[in-house]
Amino acid sequence: MGESSLTSDWLARRADLAPCPNCHLRSLCLISAIEPQHLKAVSGHIKVLKPLRRGDVIYRAGAPTRKLFIVHAGAAKTSLNWHGGHEIICDYHLPGDTLGLDGLHTGLHTTTSVALETTHLCELNRESLGQLASGHPVLRERLCQDISRALARSQRHQLEISAKTAEQRLACFLLDLSTRLHARGYSPSAFRLPLGRHEIAKHLGMRTETLSRLLAGLRKKGFLSLEGREVRLLQQDRLRGLAGN
Amino acid sequence: MGESSLTSDWLARRADLAPCPNCHLRSLCLISAIEPQHLKAVSGHIKVLKPLRRGDVIYRAGAPTRKLFIVHAGAAKTSLNWHGGHEIICDYHLPGDTLGLDGLHTGLHTTTSVALETTHLCELNRESLGQLASGHPVLRERLCQDISRALARSQRHQLEISAKTAEQRLACFLLDLSTRLHARGYSPSAFRLPLGRHEIAKHLGMRTETLSRLLAGLRKKGFLSLEGREVRLLQQDRLRGLAGN
DNA sequence: CGCAAACTTGACTGAGCTCAATACCGGTGG
DNA sequence: CCACCGGTATTGAGCTCAGTCAAGTTTGCG
Numbered sequence: 001m002g003e004s005s006l007t008s009d010w011l012a013r014r015a016d017l018a019p020c021p022n023c024h025l026r027s028l029c030l031i032s033a034i035e036p037q038h039l040k041a042v043s044g045h046i047k048v049l050k051p052l053r054r055g056d057v058i059y060r061a062g063a064p065t066r067k068l069f070i071v072h073a074g075a076a077k078t079s080l081n082w083h084g085g086h087e088i089i090c091d092y093h094l095p096g097d098t099l100g101l102d103g104l105h106t107g108l109h110t111t112t113s114v115a116l117e118t119t120h121l122c123e124l125n126r127e128s129l130g131q132l133a134s135g136h137p138v139l140r141e142r143l144c145q146d147i148s149r150a151l152a153r154s155q156r157h158q159l160e161i162s163a164k165t166a167e168q169r170l171a172c173f174l175l176d177l178s179t180r181l182h183a184r185g186y187s188p189s190a191f192r193l194p195l196g197r198h199e200i201a202k203h204l205g206m207r208t209e210t211l212s213r214l215l216a217g218l219r220k221k222g223f224l225s226l227e228g229r230e231v232r233l234l235q236q237d238r239l240r241g242l243a244g245n
Numbered sequence: 246m247g248e249s250s251l252t253s254d255w256l257a258r259r260a261d262l263a264p265c266p267n268c269h270l271r272s273l274c275l276i277s278a279i280e281p282q283h284l285k286a287v288s289g290h291i292k293v294l295k296p297l298r299r300g301d302v303i304y305r306a307g308a309p310t311r312k313l314f315i316v317h318a319g320a321a322k323t324s325l326n327w328h329g330g331h332e333i334i335c336d337y338h339l340p341g342d343t344l345g346l347d348g349l350h351t352g353l354h355t356t357t358s359v360a361l362e363t364t365h366l367c368e369l370n371r372e373s374l375g376q377l378a379s380g381h382p383v384l385r386e387r388l389c390q391d392i393s394r395a396l397a398r399s400q401r402h403q404l405e406i407s408a409k410t411a412e413q414r415l416a417c418f419l420l421d422l423s424t425r426l427h428a429r430g431y432s433p434s435a436f437r438l439p440l441g442r443h444e445i446a447k448h449l450g451m452r453t454e455t456l457s458r459l460l461a462g463l464r465k466k467g468f469l470s471l472e473g474r475e476v477r478l479l480q481q482d483r484l485r486g487l488a489g490n
Numbered sequence: 491c492g493c494a495a496a497c498t499t500g501a502c503t504g505a506g507c508t509c510a511a512t513a514c515c516g517g518t519g520g
Numbered sequence: 521c522c523a524c525c526g527g528t529a530t531t532g533a534g535c536t537c538a539g540t541c542a543a544g545t546t547t548g549c550g
Contacts, residue, residue: 102397209497442528454507
């Protein structure tokens, strides 16, 4: 049985699609920087998109950045690829995360973003963002914070990829996922992986085969149990020791 | 003989330390987003620091982010380290680059920044930044752009580290440096490395020994000549082919 | 039910790491 | 001016972690 997927869970909680004032995401979302009494006015700028299915492209590298997106429910990945062949997954995104921030400097997206499962997005175009930012200093502060957070995450990931062993990287990934799910109200020790094996491997800079072996290894050592995408972390403390933070 | 170092060159060009209105950096610098007629008023917020020497710490991971810094002349590195032992160099910074952007989200620096040679910085505290941003929409747009650019650089670096061979990473590094120096008015094909071998290696996620061997290899293949830190790119096109962008 | 995609497991290989020795270079003091 | 010294760079030899290639196996979807 296990937990149901992110999507169905979030869907169950959403009484309706009414935008920000009733949104359950609260402080996780960029928009929460706007004072409650102004939220209703702001809602006009936020468009709630109809659900995307796994594999749907949110934006493509090279396309103009006209909008930002916020994950309302579901999950997405952001990837970079290299003359057709190679692809890496820069990051994965959970509810509350803002998508498209890397396109602000040139006005063109540098990455491609794709839904990982059935996903609901909120859309905010750049002009609206500019207008809102003028009136709400807290919002523009928060926007900088969100880009800055993405930067810090990316740098931490750099460290992991370039200085840790494959097993340590996997441990870091599992712990990061656990923490982020926890922050969103889920169990930190039993969850469903939002990415497939191949995708996790591409995120961690290793081959699918290596990842598979490592997962088998961690299972044998009793750090976790897993069937398919359902994971249960059995010894988070030891996993943390392995990851070495 | 070769080119003199970044520092002495920039120093030679600087007639005096008069801040922004006469600054030679122009559009490379964040502050250039402010309209020329307002620059004089703004200058009060910008403090020009006395020169740092190689190894001087600009800020340390964990310390509160009260200021941003802009490299006026010289160079700096930004690094992340991992329980004392391991260190990686996330990025290196040339004149015009803004330092401290990764600390905006928590208000604490996540990285440590250190001068690579004699370096002049301009300092801008966060309150000033906030004030300026209120009055100058273009400036706040530019701030977002600069953070966004740092993010995109970091992601590209992720790709390089996790999907390219050591030799390709080295080629990418040399080309990136060449491009950035060119943008600052230097020769793209003959320059002095701002980082030592050990530092370059830590930036590229490899060992010093490996880097040394690769440099020797590229020299033998006729891609470049080098003595000490002075590099001359002899076949940029082939280097580009190797790097594969 | 059947097929393709996703995942696992095994055996072998090789790029890059480790350990170790040597060479070089810039600065300091006699 | 030279001799010395410590940090920096190069080169060599052997080893190892993770990649590659190749079968299987399981899963999920039409």
